[in-house]
Amino acid sequence: MAEELRGWNWHQPPLEPVYEIRLPLYQIAGKYCSSGRDVYLNRVEKKSGTPNLAMMRGALFHSLISFLLVRTKKLIYFHGTNYETISRELSGSLSEFMEKHAEAIRKIEEISNSGNADKGEPLTIIDCLEQVFNYEFYSITSRLQDVLTRQPYIGEDSLASQVVPFVLEQQLDGSFLGLSPYLRSDAYVFSEPMIVDLKFGPREPFHRLTTTGYALVMEALYDFPINIGCVVYCEFKNRRLHIQKDFHIINDELRQWFIEERDEKMRIVYDESDPGRAAQCDEKCPYFQFCI
Ligand code: SF4
Numbered sequence: 001m002a003e004e005l006r007g008w009n010w011h012q013p014p015l016e017p018v019y020e021i022r023l024p025l026y027q028i029a030g031k032y033c034s035s036g037r038d039v040y041l042n043r044v045e046k047k048s049g050t051p052n053l054a055m056m057r058g059a060l061f062h063s064l065i066s067f068l069l070v071r072t073k074k075l076i077y078f079h080g081t082n083y084e085t086i087s088r089e090l091s092g093s094l095s096e097f098m099e100k101h102a103e104a105i106r107k108i109e110e111i112s113n114s115g116n117a118d119k120g121e122p123l124t125i126i127d128c129l130e131q132v133f134n135y136e137f138y139s140i141t142s143r144l145q146d147v148l149t150r151q152p153y154i155g156e157d158s159l160a161s162q163v164v165p166f167v168l169e170q171q172l173d174g175s176f177l178g179l180s181p182y183l184r185s186d187a188y189v190f191s192e193p194m195i196v197d198l199k200f201g202p203r204e205p206f207h208r209l210t211t212t213g214y215a216l217v218m219e220a221l222y223d224f225p226i227n228i229g230c231v232v233y234c235e236f237k238n239r240r241l242h243i244q245k246d247f248h249i250i251n252d253e254l255r256q257w258f259i260e261e262r263d264e265k266m267r268i269v270y271d272e273s274d275p276g277r278a279a280q281c282d283e284k285c286p287y288f289q290f291c292i
């Protein structure tokens with residue numbers, strides 16, 4: 001791995017930001033608009049995109065997973081090694097989550113039932129949430145049982161770190177690299193330093209830019225190498241939750257690509273130059289209304 005592409009070399013080219021601009025990581029790594037006009041509209045013209053149905057559903061699934069994993073940690077700290085109580089209380093978490101997010105669920109249902117919805121998805125949002133919940137619930141409780149049967153004298157702190165072996169939504173300051181000071185990675189695995197990002201939708205090559213960006217930021221902040229990323233894809237196929245993991249090395253090529261994207265998007269904002277419409281626009285693009 002080239003030394004100059006490690007995050008701790010943020011103070012020299014090519015990592016040193018050329019412009020005094022801070023961009024959120026998702027605007028650099030999200031190449032859904034191939035010309036970068038989404039960034040121009042948002043940062044220069046101050047337009048706000050309208051989240052599409054897939055984005056709304058994805059945000060809810062993200063919240064559910066994060067809610068369950070944090071709840072698991074809390075229950076372990078509260079009930080120690082009492083498997084029965086932890087799993088019983090965790091099993092009741094879905095209804096609590098749905099109550100908390102009733103408004104978002106209602107909105108998604110409303111759009112799904114309207115003529116604008118994607119007809120390819122036969123499952124309701126409630127069906128999907130139940131499937132995500134069941135998958136997570138059984139993964140967590142089987143890990144819990146496994147650790148408890150192997151380690152009879154384990155304490156709650158060690159148990160929590162083995163059952164949920166990552167930091168969720170870690171807050172990171174990306175200013176050194178020209179990124180937002182309030183970044184939040186989906187998950188960071190500390191046993192083998194690895195950035196995990198969760199996606200609900202089809203695979204895109206540029207998704208690896210997100211793990212790369214977070215790896216660079218963590219290297220800049222903590223001075224240790226992060227070489228591995230993993231994008232977890234969750235999709236509903238044939239009425240079932242389908243999960244695939246894309247493990248990848250955060251190599252020079254990805255690092256270089258991330259820096260080029262950052263520099264190009266910073267230039268668009270600094271020069272206030274409209275890059276024009278993308279070669280192909282999807283009407284589900286959050287900024288479609290500003291580009292027609
Ligand atoms: S509608 Fe097209 S040009 Fe406009 S932001 Fe979306 S993808 Fe880019």
